[in-house]
Amino acid sequence: MDLWPLWIALAAAAGGAAGAWWSRARTRRETRALRRQIANLEARLEETARHADERWRRQLAFFDHMADGVLVLDSRNRVQLANAPFRRWFRFGDEAVGRPWETLAPPPALTGLIARARQSGRSAEIEFEEPGVERRLLHLVARPFQAGTAPDASAGVVVVAHDRTRLRDLENARRDFVANVSHELRTPLSLIRGYVETLLEGPLDETTTRRFLRTIHKHTQRLAFLIEDLLTISRLESGAQRLQTRRLQARTVAQQALDDLRQPAAERRISLHNDIPPELELEADPDRLLQVFLNLVDNAIKYGRPGGSVMVGGAAGGDEQIELWVRDDGPGIPPEARERIFERFYRVDKARSREQGGTGLGLAIVKHIVQSHGGRVWVESQLGAGATFHIALPVRQPAPRTAVGQATATDHSRPAAG
Ligand code: ADP
Secondary structure, three states: OHHHHHHHHHHOOOOOHHHHHHHHHHHHHHHHHHHHHHHHHHHHHHHHHHHHHHHHHHHHHHHHOOOOOOEEOOOOOOOEEHHHHHHHOOOOOOOHHHOOOOHHOOOOOHHHHHHHHHOOOOOEEEEEEEEOOOOOOEEEEEEEOOOOOOOOOEEEEEEEEEEEEHHHHHHHHHHHHHHHHHHHHHHHHHHHHHHHHHHHHHHOOHHHHHHHHHHHOOOOOOHHHHHHHHHHHHHHOOOOOOOOEEEEEEEHHHHHHHHHHHHHHHOOEOOOOOOOOOOEEEOOOOOHHHHHHHHHHHHHHHHHHOOOOOEEEEEOOOOOEEEEEEEEEOOOOOHHHHHHHHHHOOOOOHHHHOOOOOOOOOHHHHHHHHOOOEEEEEEEEEOOOEEEEEEEEEEEOOOOOOOOOOOOOOOOOOOOOO
């Protein structure tokens, strides 16, 4: 019997089976490889997503730490980003992102600004004063933007809020200062004009003429003091001159001020005492320190008790500091005025200060000089029991110092009443 066809058929079947086995094995291998690739791809995608997430968080943290407020709205007016300053200033919660703009109860002025920017396709800006105690002034600029280059790309709006409160306060302070200066100049000037006009009108007896001339002289001097103090303030603030510091004895500088003010003190029968220990030394600008003593002792004489006493003292404090003080036994300073007397033109008793030839700038100058030495000044007082002005100053000055102004050390006595 011829078995060949059977062998051939068997061989073909075996070959077929082997082929199928190989092919299945290859498919399995390929599937495994594919699975591995998919797993790799997934891991890479996860990694990329994690990186993107981290980058976004970093960017958000960066936005949150900006000084300006930033708000981004998408084309459907949903909040895409509202950084921390923006949320704080407009009292939006942390969950503002993702929410429709109207649901945040935004101020109508801000909604109007955004609508204007959208409609015009151009930047729009407003100044917005935050309600509440702080009355923060914000400058808001809304700018439309196109997310992408396609014509149908969605359009959003970005709003940047810049805090202008400090600028406004400075501007107000400048305006108040100019108004105050004008007022201070106008008063003595109109008095002088009045007296001169009366003198011009007709002959007056010798005694009245002399009295008028004395009054004119007093107000002219007041004007001169005011201008001198204004110049000192202006030089101090512009930093036109450097602090010329050297090691000096506080007692010696204080004594110079007391000597300069001996006459006005005698006029009010006030005795002057220097109790600063001679060993008390510090690094300071002698002219500036003299100006501090002159202004404080001058005040103590002007506002102190007639027939009373003024004492200058000092002691070494901790932390490389020394403390100096000027004490009088006058009427003292009411509690509500103790901070404010260091402001320019602030006076407890306006009429009294003017009568004494005060400019309202003496303590502002003291504060400026003390602060430029890295120190501080404050007052302690009991009504009816006098006032003590304290100055804490560092013993050593870092070199080089910042600039401060020039003070005049001559004729600091103010015109007496009369
Ligand atoms: P002024 O030129 O008016 O004296 P200052 O700046 O030197 O200006 O002082 C501001 C105000 O502080 C004074 O007008 C006065 O009301 C008050 N003051 C200053 N020193 C004393 C003091 N030793 N006793 C009482 N009041 C004082």
